[in-house]
Amino acid sequence: MLDKRRGRSRKSDGLPGEFELIARLVARLPQSPRTILGPGDDCAILARSPSRTLVTIDSMVEGVHFNLRWGTPEQLGARALTVNLSDIAAMGGMPTACVVNLAVRPGVAMRILDRLYAGLRRAARRSGVDVIGGNITSARQLSITMALLGDAPARPLLRSGARPGDEIFVTGTLGDAALGWRILAGKVRATGAPRRDLIARYLAPTARLFAGQCLARLRPVPAAIDISDGLLQDLGHILDRSGVGAEIDPESIPVSKAYRRVMGSDLALVLGGGEDYELLFCARPGHSGRELSRLLRVPTRRIGRIVRGRDVHLKGGMPVRIRGWDQLRTRS
């Protein structure tokens, strides 16, 4: 817990000793009254909560999920929190506290870690999350792994709640982050405002916490998931867990002007790009996109409906491979 830097690795370049390192990293961490004991002991202690507890864990690995040259360390620290916040949002929960494991490789200067933690602290303060502890280790790749706790709503949004007849909605626009990543990686060319906007969607995503909390107050409570692995794959999780199929109208999927400018009518990254951190949910008929946009305070669009069966039908006959779709293999 935040004062162990176990390991028998080589001396780390230019880093201070472990205790100084930790002291600097945890400085000025935001803490609410729910944190009885923060970093510095063997465990942190959280006050009893009136709610059930949500728990999630996620990891970002250098060279896999991020590249230090692409954004600022502050963005990286904030993003490590956001990808976890998005899981809490997808259950309709309220994030409360996190613990962080930082794996540091040789060559990562102290000022990078300082800035990374500054970004994390700021994002935590904004979202009401206490950073209650952590661990530092040496490794050959920089990585940030975070476990995030949250208060569950009375009726959480589950992947398993979709029923035939439900209408499928998504928040925001899809494909921007995946395209931003490709622009940064030099795989797609873009200039000007579209380039800037798309890259920002990748480097600084938003977790739809407020929208998720509003959805958890609807009755019946919608099925929901956050779109982190791509629309079709994440929709596939809902279908698997709910035992249903879906009809999707690709033309109705919200796409940004920036995406259109760069990709034209190619919807590949909209359907399978990932890293959007938007919400997909399935609600009983009777809600309009306009009404939901106002309620959730984010543009929300109906993109299809839940049907019997197990397959996804894309209107217009576009071929879909949900089963066997594997991001690890298809994106490169």
Add this chain to the structure above:
Amino acid sequence: MLDKRRGRSRKSDGLPGEFELIARLVARLPQSPRTILGPGDDCAILARSPSRTLVTIDSMVEGVHFNLRWGTPEQLGARALTVNLSDIAAMGGMPTACVVNLAVRPGVAMRILDRLYAGLRRAARRSGVDVIGGNITSARQLSITMALLGDAPARPLLRSGARPGDEIFVTGTLGDAALGWRILAGKVRATGAPRRDLIARYLAPTARLFAGQCLARLRPVPAAIDISDGLLQDLGHILDRSGVGAEIDPESIPVSKAYRRVMGSDLALVLGGGEDYELLFCARPGHSGRELSRLLRVPTRRIGRIVRGRDVHLKGGMPVRIRGWDQLRTRS
């Protein structure tokens, strides 16, 4: 949560797709009634607890904390849990649930991961822990990061509770695990039973959960810490947090016969070796080692006492460097 294998890495050698991988890893995970929702959704859901919640996170990185050739994958999975259990033990808590992040490098076969998870499942069942979720990512090094939750006792064991006059005790024997590691690394030669015993202490440590829970019922409640980074360093944490010093009698520190056989009278690894996962605690005078051994159900020995000041005095004048002691740099 256990069904995302994000990343844009190369195709992983011989591994099945992400969904099959996850399905196999989470198969037969033990779950108690406290787990409302286990792996498979965006977050796990835990029931309300009557206690405050302990939270800790720890990580084991290949080439830093373990070597796949040294032990079995089952031992590795169990050990990833034990090092976290030890933090709960050091607070006197009851472990309840964990989430696991597995970073998998190319070349790690599916049967290794299957066996690693089998070891983790067995250890989790033994200690009453639910494995409620996780995440898998690709990386260049195999690593296992775990966040563990627990129920806090009414009065947790803290590092900050030591007062002048307290007597310092440790459970078990110290230095064995660090010596076992050195034997495995080819830095120290040993044969026969001592070799086997010392290596076992490194590969399969025990977390002192029962002892910690008993200590938390003493009044006043002792200060405590688990010895993961070495006796002097971990004692240093207690002294720092409590604002006190200590007098230690090196001759009274419990050392195994196996350690003596290999190291003779050299106490370097006893004082600073790390990975013991024994408990060090500071109790008001009046307890004997014999009484505590019976109460805690583990051999417990008095090794010194808490004094005013900030320094550690080793009886016999052995030089001590607590400040600046940095395991990352001194062990190699």
